[in-house]
Amino acid sequence: MIDKTSLGLLENPGILCYHEESVSLLEKAGAKATATREGEHDAWWVSIPEKVVRQALETVPAKITLGARNPENRVILEAEGNRVHFGSGSETNYWLEVKPETFVSREDGHERIIPVMKRNRGNLDYLCRSAHLSEQLENLDFFIRNVNVQDDDITTENKDVNVFFAALNNITKPVISGVADFDQLEKVVNMAEIIAGGREELIKNPVVSFITSVVKSPLQIVAETAEKLIAIARLGLPVVISTSPQGGSTAPIDEMGMVAQVNAEALAGITINQLANPGAPVIYGAVPVRARMDDLHDMYGVPEFCHYNMDCAQMARYYKVPCYSTAGVGDARVPGIQAAVEKMYTYTAVPFAAPGLVHYAFGLLDKTQTFSPEQAVLDNHKIGMAKFLHRESGVNEEAAERTLKTVQEVMHSPYRMYARHARGMLRRGEIFGGFPFEGDSEDQDQTLLNVHEHLKELEARDKQYLPEEICKKIFDTTPGLLPRLNPYK
Amino acid sequence: MSKELIGKIVDNVLQGRRNKDDEGIEEGMAGEPGVAELVQDAIDSGIDTDEILLNGLSRGMEMVGQKYETGEYFIPDMLTAAEAVEEGMKVMEPHLVKGEDGSGKGKVIMATVEKDLHDIGKNLVSIMLKGAGFTVVDLGIDVPAARIAEAAEEEKANLVGLSALLNTTMSNMGDVVKELEKKGLRDKVKVLIGGAPTSEDFAQEIGADSYGKDAFAAIREAEKLLK
Numbered sequence: 001m002i003d004k005t006s007l008g009l010l011e012n013p014g015i016l017c018y019h020e021e022s023v024s025l026l027e028k029a030g031a032k033a034t035a036t037r038e039g040e041h042d043a044w045w046v047s048i049p050e051k052v053v054r055q056a057l058e059t060v061p062a063k064i065t066l067g068a069r070n071p072e073n074r075v076i077l078e079a080e081g082n083r084v085h086f087g088s089g090s091e092t093n094y095w096l097e098v099k100p101e102t103f104v105s106r107e108d109g110h111e112r113i114i115p116v117m118k119r120n121r122g123n124l125d126y127l128c129r130s131a132h133l134s135e136q137l138e139n140l141d142f143f144i145r146n147v148n149v150q151d152d153d154i155t156t157e158n159k160d161v162n163v164f165f166a167a168l169n170n171i172t173k174p175v176i177s178g179v180a181d182f183d184q185l186e187k188v189v190n191m192a193e194i195i196a197g198g199r200e201e202l203i204k205n206p207v208v209s210f211i212t213s214v215v216k217s218p219l220q221i222v223a224e225t226a227e228k229l230i231a232i233a234r235l236g237l238p239v240v241i242s243t244s245p246q247g248g249s250t251a252p253i254d255e256m257g258m259v260a261q262v263n264a265e266a267l268a269g270i271t272i273n274q275l276a277n278p279g280a281p282v283i284y285g286a287v288p289v290r291a292r293m294d295d296l297h298d299m300y301g302v303p304e305f306c307h308y309n310m311d312c313a314q315m316a317r318y319y320k321v322p323c324y325s326t327a328g329v330g331d332a333r334v335p336g337i338q339a340a341v342e343k344m345y346t347y348t349a350v351p352f353a354a355p356g357l358v359h360y361a362f363g364l365l366d367k368t369q370t371f372s373p374e375q376a377v378l379d380n381h382k383i384g385m386a387k388f389l390h391r392e393s394g395v396n397e398e399a400a401e402r403t404l405k406t407v408q409e410v411m412h413s414p415y416r417m418y419a420r421h422a423r424g425m426l427r428r429g430e431i432f433g434g435f436p437f438e439g440d441s442e443d444q445d446q447t448l449l450n451v452h453e454h455l456k457e458l459e460a461r462d463k464q465y466l467p468e469e470i471c472k473k474i475f476d477t478t479p480g481l482l483p484r485l486n487p488y489k
Numbered sequence: 490m491s492k493e494l495i496g497k498i499v500d501n502v503l504q505g506r507r508n509k510d511d512e513g514i515e516e517g518m519a520g521e522p523g524v525a526e527l528v529q530d531a532i533d534s535g536i537d538t539d540e541i542l543l544n545g546l547s548r549g550m551e552m553v554g555q556k557y558e559t560g561e562y563f564i565p566d567m568l569t570a571a572e573a574v575e576e577g578m579k580v581m582e583p584h585l586v587k588g589e590d591g592s593g594k595g596k597v598i599m600a601t602v603e604k605d606l607h608d609i610g611k612n613l614v615s616i617m618l619k620g621a622g623f624t625v626v627d628l629g630i631d632v633p634a635a636r637i638a639e640a641a642e643e644e645k646a647n648l649v650g651l652s653a654l655l656n657t658t659m660s661n662m663g664d665v666v667k668e669l670e671k672k673g674l675r676d677k678v679k680v681l682i683g684g685a686p687t688s689e690d691f692a693q694e695i696g697a698d699s700y701g702k703d704a705f706a707a708i709r710e711a712e713k714l715l716k
């Protein structure tokens with residue numbers, strides 16, 4: 001029913017497309033375009049018939065590999081698979097610093113250590129730290145840049161190369177990212193080729209994949225992003241078609257309305273991508289959120305968010321296209337009870353629909369405005385719980401046989417205790433470890449203080465920089481890279 | 490030779506292997522001799538029982554305790570190790586010299602008091618006491634005070650360990666103290682209590698000798714009381 005409604009929308013009203021080449025690709029495939037003017041810009045109303053979309057879907061690869069500097073960290077996405085991978089994102093403006101300070105209570109005169117928080121503007125150094133931290137978090141499977149760099153020496157012309165390098169030099173897991181400036185795409189790809197060891201190697205092991213927010217909801221195709229989308233499709237590198245409508249403002253707020261529209265938007269993006277290069281690796285990316293009713297900001301920790309995202313993941317599965325979904329954003333501004341409730345809720349629910357990728361999952365607070373490294377460490381644990389919850393069931397023939405044996409044995413033992421049996425599982429790592437940041441105070445929650453200490457240990461671990469000769473080659477061939485990012489200088 | 494055997498006993502206590510059929514912490518050990526077989530070997534090759542007890546079984550258990558404290562071992566590891574020690578003790582029993590009745594550090598009667606069915610904590614304490622070298626006679630659950638005193642007399646016990654998990658049954662612990670007094674045993678038998686609703690204060694109130702908050706405290710207190 002969603003499929004039918006979405007295809008109905010693509011036919012009428014169709015999409016409002018601001019990108020001429022996309023329009024001609026669609027027209028050639030059988031769509032009808034009518035030129036119009038939107039303010040200062042040329043635009044086209046494009047009515048896309050069902051068969052154009054279906055044909056495009058036929059050429060989408062159902063299996064995509066996201067490459068990584070360390071091949072063991074590659075992520076294999078299967079449209080109909082059940083593996084859910086969690087990653088970071090998106091560009092936050094602020095980095096939340098936690099500082100423990102000692103206070104004396106006016107009531108009882110006792111000293112207490114309380115975490116004090118401060119928001120700092122994002123910069124390149126924070127981005128490097130975040131990528132290095134992401135390398136350490138065992139439940140983080142892929143990296144999307146999560147700090148918006150606002151250094152004085154960063155410009156439109158040098159931003160992309162520097163942020164890509166900052167990420168790639170600090171993490172050996174798959175890196176997925178948007179490109180801010182079309183003219184920088186080639187330099188970024190060149191850098192990736194050097195790391196992968198050539199063009200062909202990069203196609204086999206795409207150490208970078210891209211995100212294009214090609215759709216401006218409702219149902220509009222943006223010129224600049226469409227251009228990037230087509231270019232990336234022709235390079236044969238994986239790309240996420242990301243569309244993020246807000247229920248209540250840029251999309252209907254009800255489940256059916258939202259999902260029909262966001263699904264139509266994702267299909268439009270995928271269609272353009274496949275028309276540009278049939279068989280190019282493409283990922284169905286839907287980031288539908290709900291509006292907050294008091295100020296029209298995004299709202300993530302609510303049941304509707306789960307409905308929207310789970311529906312989209314099921315649609316992607318239905319079309320046999322790998323899916324990129326979302327969970328774990330806190331509406332809360334700081335780590336704490338509200339953040340834990342909102343995050344745990346979506347980490348638990350969204351994977352029921354088994355999207356291959358779940359982004360926004362580490363450290364995001366204040367509806368994606370703020371990144372907190374302490375929160376990322378906490379989220380790593382929550383995601384561990386979600387992964388454990390959603391793993392393969394332990395009920396099977398072999399376990400049944402084992403159970404008969406165990407119970408028979410224990411019933412005839414002195415204390416009828418299953419400790420020996422539990423020990424086996426404990427040692428095989430089959431028992432979940434419990435909350436690792438538990439405090440021992442009886443009158444204060446010490447979680448954040450303990451996480452802060454653990455974060456310091458993680459940040460002190462060795463860096464996994466690129467080898468020296470590769471760094472040299474990158475610096476020699478990439479104009480605009482800031483020398484201070486070179487670890488060997 | 491003797492050093493090597495004793496070392497193997499220690500290793501197998503650490504692995505929690507009662508006998509050759511058991512798996513250890515590391516897999517693939519089934520089939521190798523466990524504590525029971527190794528203790529038998531040690532006795533057959535003429536090693537002193539004291540040596541087996543002190544440098545083998547007790548030493549192993551001590552190391553288990555240390556590993557627990559550093560977070561390497563968990564409760565299931567402690568319990569399986571204690572079971573292995575118990576198995577070794579069974580093999581040793583007939584070979585202990587007269588006068589040494591095999592009670593090691595002392596003989597303990599353990600019981601959950603009358604009308605109380607909770608025994609997970611009590612079993613943990615029993616097994617750990619055995620592992621620490623005490624001889625434990627466990628009377629089980631829902632045991633009347635008179636029966637506990639009787640057993641203490643029959644077994645010539647040095648210590649009675651009582652467990653209660655209900656605030657409606659904890660007062661039955663006081664009855665055990667009274668029964669022991671009635672039999673004129675109170676100066677010969679110490680009383681140690683435990684279980685969530687009990688406390689240091691409560692122990693004093695009913696005239697028990699000591700209270701232990703968990704199985705480790707139980708070992709500590711028992712050792713103190715029987716010194």
Ligand code: B12
Nearest residue numbers: 605606607608609610650652655656683684685701703704
């Ligand atoms: C498991 C359990 C049961 C099981 C017992 C199974 C079994 N094989 O033991 C079953 C289901 C049978 C049960 C029944 C009942 N239970 Co119940 N049960 C529990 C529970 C959840 C856990 C107890 C436990 O095993 N803990 C784990 C062990 C390892 O800890 P532990 O027993 O405290 O032992 C440690 C220490 O206390 C100490 N220790 C213990 N004994 C000794 C002895 C010595 C000498 C020393 C030194 C130390 C020591 O060392 C141990 C190891 O560290 C507790 C809740 C709780 N949090 O305690 C309720 C609890 C004890 N039960 C309770 C109740 C009310 C009942 C029932 C009345 C329920 C009912 N309405 O039917 C019945 C009573 C049955 C009866 N007549 O005894 C209440 C008691 C309230 C109170 N203060 O009186 C509790 C506290 C639950 C609650 N919050 O309401 N229960």
